[in-house]
Amino acid sequence: MLTVAIGTKNPAKVDAIKNGFEGIQANFIPTSVPSGVSPQPFSDEETIQGAINRAKNALVLEQSDVGIGLEGGVVPTEYGLFLCNWGAIVDSTNNPIIAGGARILLPDEIASELNAGKELGDVMDAYTKQKDIRKNEGAIGIFTNGYIKRTDMFMHVVKLLVGQFTYRR
Ligand SMILES: O=P(O)(O)OP(=O)(O)OP(=O)(O)OC[C@H]1O[C@@H](n2cnc3c(O)ncnc32)[C@H](O)[C@@H]1O
Numbered sequence: 001m002l003t004v005a006i007g008t009k010n011p012a013k014v015d016a017i018k019n020g021f022e023g024i025q026a027n028f029i030p031t032s033v034p035s036g037v038s039p040q041p042f043s044d045e046e047t048i049q050g051a052i053n054r055a056k057n058a059l060v061l062e063q064s065d066v067g068i069g070l071e072g073g074v075v076p077t078e079y080g081l082f083l084c085n086w087g088a089i090v091d092s093t094n095n096p097i098i099a100g101g102a103r104i105l106l107p108d109e110i111a112s113e114l115n116a117g118k119e120l121g122d123v124m125d126a127y128t129k130q131k132d133i134r135k136n137e138g139a140i141g142i143f144t145n146g147y148i149k150r151t152d153m154f155m156h157v158v159k160l161l162v163g164q165f166t167y168r169r
């Protein structure tokens with residue numbers, strides 16, 4: 001059976017990966033690996049690099065057939081600060097395949113906290129007076145009023161990855 005190393009133990013990401021591998025029998029191994037980028041990535045490039053690093057680190061650590069990494073970040077634009085999300089999938093033969101997720105603008109009061117150096121996960125917990133928003137509906141779930149939760153958004157990314165991966169194989 002295909003072994004898939006997952007470069008995180010965050011349940012919002014792990015569930016997205018398990019559900020995104022629709023129709024494929026696989027053994028999933030969530031594992032803690034370094035992203036190799038800052039805890040709060042601040043560009044598409046840095047967020048992509050984090051996703052690729054997680055995928056490669058997980059593959060090597062677990063000696064699996066496939067490694068997969070998901071990374072959240074933000075991107076400053078003239079419209080404000082966007083949430084961004086990226087994923088990467090690797091096997092031992094291929095260059096990583098990458099795919100991006102939905103993006104929405106963060107409210108200015110959240111953006112200013114991030115610009116001051118805080119991590120979105122911590123800011124969201126303080127803003128909502130809840131714990132571990134990042135492991136549950138996420139910022140995207142809060143600001144879309146629950147219409148798109150973090151795991152839904154990441155599952156879409158995972159399907160983009162798995163689809164490209166199986167097409168090329
Ligand atoms: O355990 P890991 O896999 O690291 O999961 P994480 O929730 O920290 O996720 P990322 O490292 O990919 O996200 C980078 C930062 O952005 C935060 N973040 C990203 N998306 C978020 C969301 O939708 N809701 C809350 N925090 C989010 C997260 O807490 C980190 O501070």
Ligand SMILES: [Mg+2]
Binds near residue numbers: 039
């Ligand atoms: Mg993190």
